[in-house]
Every structure is written in structure tokens, then in C-alpha cells.
Amino acid sequence: MTAQQLLTGNAAAAWGARLADADYIPAFPITPQTEIIELLAQWSAHGEVPARFVTLDSEHSMLTAAGAAAAAGARVFTATSSQGLLYGCEVLYTIAGWRVPLVLVNVSRALASPITLEADHNDILAARDTGFLQIHAETCQEIVDSILMGYRLAEDEQVMVPVLVNLDGFTLSFTREPVTLPSPAAVAEFLPAYHPRHAYIRGDKPMAQGTAVLGGAPYSYFRYQQQRAQDNALTIHQTIAEEFALRFGRRYDLVESFQLDDADYVLVMSNAFASKGKAMVQWWRTQGRKVGLLRLRVVRPFPGAAIAAALVGRKAVAVFDQNIAPGSGGILYPEIAAALYHEPRRPPLLSVIGGLGGKDISAGEFEAVFQHLERIASGTTVIGPLLLYTQQERDRVRTLLQIAGKELSA
Amino acid sequence: MLRIRFHGRGGQGMKTASRILGSAGFHAGWIVQDSPVYGAERRGAPMSAFTRLAREPIRERGVIASPDLVVIADETLLADLAAQPLLGCDTRSTVLMNTRKQSAELSPLGAVSREAIFAADFTALALETTQSLASLSVALGVAAARLLGLSLSEALAGVTDELSPHLSAERQAKNVALAQVAYARAEGWPIIQERQTTDSPTLVTLVEVAFDPPTVAAPSIYAISNSPERKTGNWRQFRPVLHAELCTRCWICFVRCPEAAIALDAHDYPVVDYDQCKGCLLCVHECPTHAFTAEQEVR
Ligand code: SF4
Ligand code: SF4
Numbered sequence: 001m002t003a004q005q006l007l008t009g010n011a012a013a014a015w016g017a018r019l020a021d022a023d024y025i026p027a028f029p030i031t032p033q034t035e036i037i038e039l040l041a042q043w044s045a046h047g048e049v050p051a052r053f054v055t056l057d058s059e060h061s062m063l064t065a066a067g068a069a070a071a072a073g074a075r076v077f078t079a080t081s082s083q084g085l086l087y088g089c090e091v092l093y094t095i096a097g098w099r100v101p102l103v104l105v106n107v108s109r110a111l112a113s114p115i116t117l118e119a120d121h122n123d124i125l126a127a128r129d130t131g132f133l134q135i136h137a138e139t140c141q142e143i144v145d146s147i148l149m150g151y152r153l154a155e156d157e158q159v160m161v162p163v164l165v166n167l168d169g170f171t172l173s174f175t176r177e178p179v180t181l182p183s184p185a186a187v188a189e190f191l192p193a194y195h196p197r198h199a200y201i202r203g204d205k206p207m208a209q210g211t212a213v214l215g216g217a218p219y220s221y222f223r224y225q226q227q228r229a230q231d232n233a234l235t236i237h238q239t240i241a242e243e244f245a246l247r248f249g250r251r252y253d254l255v256e257s258f259q260l261d262d263a264d265y266v267l268v269m270s271n272a273f274a275s276k277g278k279a280m281v282q283w284w285r286t287q288g289r290k291v292g293l294l295r296l297r298v299v300r301p302f303p304g305a306a307i308a309a310a311l312v313g314r315k316a317v318a319v320f321d322q323n324i325a326p327g328s329g330g331i332l333y334p335e336i337a338a339a340l341y342h343e344p345r346r347p348p349l350l351s352v353i354g355g356l357g358g359k360d361i362s363a364g365e366f367e368a369v370f371q372h373l374e375r376i377a378s379g380t381t382v383i384g385p386l387l388l389y390t391q392q393e394r395d396r397v398r399t400l401l402q403i404a405g406k407e408l409s410a
Numbered sequence: 411m412l413r414i415r416f417h418g419r420g421g422q423g424m425k426t427a428s429r430i431l432g433s434a435g436f437h438a439g440w441i442v443q444d445s446p447v448y449g450a451e452r453r454g455a456p457m458s459a460f461t462r463l464a465r466e467p468i469r470e471r472g473v474i475a476s477p478d479l480v481v482i483a484d485e486t487l488l489a490d491l492a493a494q495p496l497l498g499c500d501t502r503s504t505v506l507m508n509t510r511k512q513s514a515e516l517s518p519l520g521a522v523s524r525e526a527i528f529a530a531d532f533t534a535l536a537l538e539t540t541q542s543l544a545s546l547s548v549a550l551g552v553a554a555a556r557l558l559g560l561s562l563s564e565a566l567a568g569v570t571d572e573l574s575p576h577l578s579a580e581r582q583a584k585n586v587a588l589a590q591v592a593y594a595r596a597e598g599w600p601i602i603q604e605r606q607t608t609d610s611p612t613l614v615t616l617v618e619v620a621f622d623p624p625t626v627a628a629p630s631i632y633a634i635s636n637s638p639e640r641k642t643g644n645w646r647q648f649r650p651v652l653h654a655e656l657c658t659r660c661w662i663c664f665v666r667c668p669e670a671a672i673a674l675d676a677h678d679y680p681v682v683d684y685d686q687c688k689g690c691l692l693c694v695h696e697c698p699t700h701a702f703t704a705e706q707e708v709r
Pocket of ligand 1: 682
């Protein structure tokens with residue numbers, strides 16, 4: 001194992017592809033992802049990465065090329081962000097249906113309109129029903145590790161569906177922190193070469209892939225197979241996680257428990273801002289408040305049982321959604337509520353929407369969430385969702401609206 | 411944990427300065443996190459970068475709200491609402507300022523105590539030693555490293571890590587020389603200590619977002635041409651100066667200026683609007699007859 005070095009999240013993602021020894025890398029730039037493909041392009045140009053690196057004319061073409069290469073039997077890596085992921089979304093459904101493995105990194109960036117650059121999770125969660133598995137990373141280290149675990153999961157014959165690894169724009173993509181890169185030899189042992197058994201191109205064995213079916217029954221069969229593959233991924237992920245921990249000393253479960261053992265109150269968070277939640281938990285612990293954090297890591301398949309096991313019996317739970325489904329609220333909240341519905345000891349839940357467009361979640365806002373948790377624990381019904389938006393921020397936005405020539409009521 | 415916030419303008423190298431400090435701290439055995447924020451990349455626009463050094467894994471992310479040290483590359487940022495470099499500073503914060511003024515001449519900087527303001531002309535230092543403004547990143551990164559108690563060899567290791575491998579050996583050597591000078595410049599200053607206690611969170615009031623009519627709530631702008639009111643003239647570090655006797659009136663500069671800050675006078679000679687000219691020096695580089703020269707701004 002090599003020493004630690006400082007890497008940005010984007011560099012960590014590029015290293016993940018390099019260590020996984022990808023064969024084919026189709027690319028298209030978009031902020032804040034571009035650094036990933038720039039690094040891979042550079043390595044490919046200097047012969048440090050043997051992969052075939054190809055630039056395409058759009059994310060739609062890029063993902064089509066990625067899926068086609070995976071269907072030809074290549075190990076494929078590619079990356080995108082935000083609008084790019086949505087532009088290619090049609091293809092995501094298609095290639096997940098082909099049952100071909102590849103790893104696609106998404107660098108989260110909030111969606112237009114209004115257009116912006118910083119992170120929230122409406123992009124990655126728009127892809128939640130595509131059939132891709134989804135792993136959401138909290139740290140730069142976890143990005144490298146999740147890409148390696150992602151290939152193992154995608155290429156497992158019990159699973160055989162593509163994987164999306166998510167990292168937040170700016171807070172991870174441009175942030176350097178210490179990362180340990182495993183040696184290529186150790187990775188090669190953990191992740192041996194991919195030998196496709198069902199989707200490949202060979203002159204002596206013609207096949208048609210991704211065929212059309214008419215009449216609902218064949219369609220139902222093939223679609224439900226994707227559900228079964230995701231079910232399997234829950235178990236296979238744990239096997240891979242154990243092996244990864246044995247080989248590399250870092251353990252990643254479907255969900256991560258932080259100070260949960262005796263916690264009365266729990267924050268449910270995901271991605272980079274989960275770190276901020278953990279820092280708050282540590283602070284609350286010094287104040288004698290029993291708060292813990294549950295981090296959602298594997299979001300597809302949805303680990304409902306693990307989530308329910310972690311949350312039953314708590315005094316109150318706040319589910320943070322760094323996303324918004326207008327007309328409904330937070331996207332993850334109803335999924336977590338559903339996972340708890342049949343539990344007799346289900347806790348009261350608070351839906352929190354925060355960090356939209358990369359807005360910071362300050363310690364003061366966490367404190368406000370905690371106060372709400374205490375209130376619902378003592379029986380007050382909170383009609384959610386609770387938007388994290390402060391008076392100071394409102395005033396600042398009003399100033400901007402005035403500059404833009406809007407007539408504001410008092 | 412030590413929290414350092416860098417403020418500069420796009421092109422002044424403060425992202426690199428924050429990485430030089432981060433790498434230096436990493437060499438000294440600290441756990442490090444560094445990250446920049448900027449909007450749509452634009453030369454001259456205010457940007458900031460953050461470096462955290464800690465003994466425990468760092469769980470903070472993004473902006474630093476209460477900095478131990480604020481490094482200000484450009485004095486004009488003090489008055490810029492988009493930058494607000496002193497935000498969140500209190501009596502425990504230190505300011506490192508790149509300025510031609512002496513510390514004593516500076517007006518009070520928010521809540522920061524006078525004894526905790528350190529000023530020097532790092533721009534002059536950089537120009538003397540490397541003849542390149544791009545080296546401001548080295549000078550300020552290293553001075554910050556010294557203020558945090560890192561050794562010269564750790565600071566130099568940070569510089570070496572972050573210097574572009576594409577720089578010639580001569581330029582590399584000049585930057586190392588600058589690092590030594592900048593470190594020496596900061597040597598008399600006291601070393602910043604880690605805070606012993608964590609502050610209680612400042613309570614905030616959450617507010618509801620009520621429905622507004624689309625005339626307010628849609629992201630459109632009704633105010634007509636208010637962009638000229640955002641004067642970009644104070645972004646300039648160098649001013650383009652026309653030497654009309656060399657000008658052939660080809661209009662290349664007029665066409666190329668990204669700010670449309672060049673107009674033509676009655677005789678078709680270019681005229682620079684110094685209220686808007688942001689000092690990108692494209693005109694200087696594009697003029698085929700070298701009729702524009704670049705002169706350092708004195709502020
Ligand atoms: S330096 Fe020249 S090109 Fe740049 S903004 Fe000023 S006038 Fe325009
Ligand atoms: S580019 Fe040079 S020569 Fe041409 S108009 Fe501008 S200053 Fe004159």
C-alpha cells in the first residue's frame with residue numbers, strides 16, 4: 001500500500017478509473033467534472049493509461065458509446081454531471097436494460113433553472129429509476145474505493161448492471177484531502193480482468209443484444225429481472241465490502257452508522273455534507289446530547305432493511321434531502337418513511353430540505369433542526385418539509401431581487 | 411484545527427496559494443483539506459479558497475465561516491460586496507495583507523485587533539524576485555505557512571509540489587528564491603495558535619419561503635443595463651496605456667477587448683474606459699504594433 005497524498009475528488013475519480021484498468025473511456029466535458037476527463041486524457045496521451053480515450057459530441061453520444069463498448073465486452077469508465085446526466089438519461093435506462101456493466105461517475109451540480117454550478121442531488125436522483133446502481137461518496141478516499149467496488153459489483157454475474165458513483169461538485173470535486181491509493185497489483189487481485197459471459201462481440205458467435213419485445217409479458221419478465229439483480233446487489237455488496245476491508249483496511253457498508261449506538265436523535269444524510277453532520281454530532285456529544293448520524297451510501301438498491309434497523313426506536317429522526325421534488329418535497333424522505341412504515345417502533349420523522357444549489361448548512365441551522373427534533377419527540381406534529389433558509393439569507397436574496405428590478409411587497 | 415481563508419481575484423493565484431499552504435502543512439504531518447470557490451471563471455473577479463489543517467480527520471466542508479487567518483491578495487477587495495474578506499473575523503483572527511501600506515497605516519479591519527494585522531508588499535517582492543505577478547501565490551502561500559509555524563523546508567516542499575512541472579528550471583529556481591524571501595519577510599511575526607475551544611453554534615432564525623408572483627419569483631432581470639454599474643476598473647493590477655504614435659488604427663484591440671472597455675475617438679484611435687477596463691491586458695498582447703504598454707497600478 002502506498003502513502004497518502006492530497007487529491008481532489010476529481011483526481012480521485014480519475015485514479016479510480018486508472019486503477020480499475022478501464023479499456024475504454026468516452027468523454028464529454030462539463031463543469032465541475034471536466035478535471036476527471038482532462039486527467040484521463042493526459043494519462044492516455046502519455047501512455048500511462050492504456051485505455052482508448054475518445055471525445056464525443058454530447059453526453060447522449062458519450063453514454064451510447066459507453067454502453068455499446070460495454071456490450072462489446074470492454075471495461076468502460078465515463079463521467080458527467082448535472083445537465084449532462086439528464087441529457088444522457090434516456091441512454092441510462094437503455095444500457096441498464098442491456099444488463100452491461102460499467103462505472104459512470106456523476107459530479108453533482110444543481111439543475112437549471114436558474115442555472116448554477118454548486119452541488120445538490122436532483123441530478124443524481126433523477127437517475128434513481130434508470131436501473132443503475134448508485135453509490136454516493138462522502139470523501140475523496142471513498143470515491144476511489146467506490147469505483148473499484150463498483151466494478152466488482154457491476155461485473156458480478158449475480159448483478160450485471162451498470163453503476164453510478166456520485167460525488168459532490170466543489171465540496172469534493174475541487175477539494176483536496178488525504179487519499180491512500182492502493183497499488184495496481186493489489187487492485188488487480190481484488191478486481192480481476194472482466195470476462196464477459198453474456199454480452200460481447202466475437203466473430204464466431206453472433207448475437208443480437210437489446211432486442212425489441214412486444215406484448216407485455218416478455219417486457220415484464222426482462223424488467224423484473226432488473227429488480228432481482230438489484231435485490232442481489234444488496235447481499236453481493238456486503239460480500240465485496242468484507243473482501244475490500246480485508247484487503248485494504250477500509251470498510252464501506254450499504255449505510256454508515258456514526259455514533260448511533262445510544263443515539264436518541266438521528267440525522268439521515270448523504271454525500272459530502274454528511275461530514276458536516278458528523279462534525280455537529282461530535283459537538284452535540286460534547287454537550288451531552290445523544291445524537292447520531294446515519295449516512296446513506298448505497299441508494300440503489302435502496303437498503304430499506306438496514307435503514308429501518310438503524311432507525312427504529314429512536315426519539316426522532318431528521319431526514320436531510322439536498323434536493324427537491326417540487327410538488328412533493330424531499331426525494332429520499334418518502335423512501336425512508338416507506339422503509340419504516342411496517343415497523344411498530346417507527347420513530348417520528350422530520351423532513352428537512354437543505355443545501356440546495358450548494359448552499360452551506362451552518363452549525364446554527366443544524367441547531368435549529370435539533371430543536372425541531374426535540375419538539376416532535378415530545379409530540380408536537382411538525383408539518384414538513386422544513387427548508388433550511390435563514391433570515392439573513394432571505395434579506396440578501398431580497399437585495400438581489402431589488403437590484404434585478406423586482407417590485408417587492410413589504 | 412487551523413482555518414485559513416484566502417481572498418483574491420481570478421488570476422492572482424490564491425487557489426495555488428491555498429494549495430501551497432495545504433501541501434506544506436501535509437509535509438509537516440497535518441491532516442489537510444483545501445478547496446477553492448469561484449463562480450463562472452473570470453479573470454479579475456473575486457474568488458476565495460480555504461485551507462484547513464488539523465490533527466483529527468476534518469469533517470468540515472466548504473466555506474470557512476470563522477477564520478483563524480485571512481490572507482488578502484488585493485486591498486481593493488475590502489470594499490467589494492461580492493468578496494467581504496473580513497466576514498466572520500473576530501478578535502482571535504489574524505489578517506495577512508498584500509499592500510504597499512505599512513500595517514500601521516491600514517485603517518482598522520473589522521473586529522481584528524491591530525496587533526494581528528500583518529502587511530507587506532508581496533507584489534513588489536514577487537516582481538523583484540521572479541519578474542512575474544503569477545508568483546504572488548508563492549509569496550503569500552509561504553508567508554501564511556510561516557504565520558502558522560511551518561518550517562522553511564516544509565514551506566519549500568509545499569511550493570515545489572504546486573509549481574507547474576511545465577515551468578523552466580530557471581523559473582522554478584526564481585520561485586524558490588521568492589519563497590525564501592517571503593518566508594524571511596514573515597519571520598518576525600508571531601505564530602498563530604490553534605483555538606482550544608469550539609465555539610457554540612450561532613443560533614439562526616429559519617424563515618419560510620412564501621409564494622411570490624412570477625414577476626418576482628422567476629429568475630429574470632428587469633433592470634435594464636445595470637452591468638455598467640458594476641465597475642470592474644478596480645480589478646486592474648496593470649493598466650493598458652496607449653502610445654498613439656505607434657497606433658495604426660487597425661481596431662484589433664477595439665474588437666478583442668472582452669469588457670468592451672475600448673471605444674474609438676473622433677479620429678478612430680482607441681480610448682480605454684478605465685472605470686471598466688479590468689486589466690486583462692489582452693489589448694497589450696493583441697496589438698500588432700505594441701502601441702499598448704502595461705503599467706502597474708499604484709493604489
Ligand atoms: S486590459 Fe485592454 S483588453 Fe483588457 S479590459 Fe482593459 S482595455 Fe479591455
Ligand atoms: S490594436 Fe494596436 S494598432 Fe490596432 S488600434 Fe489597437 S492600439 Fe492601435
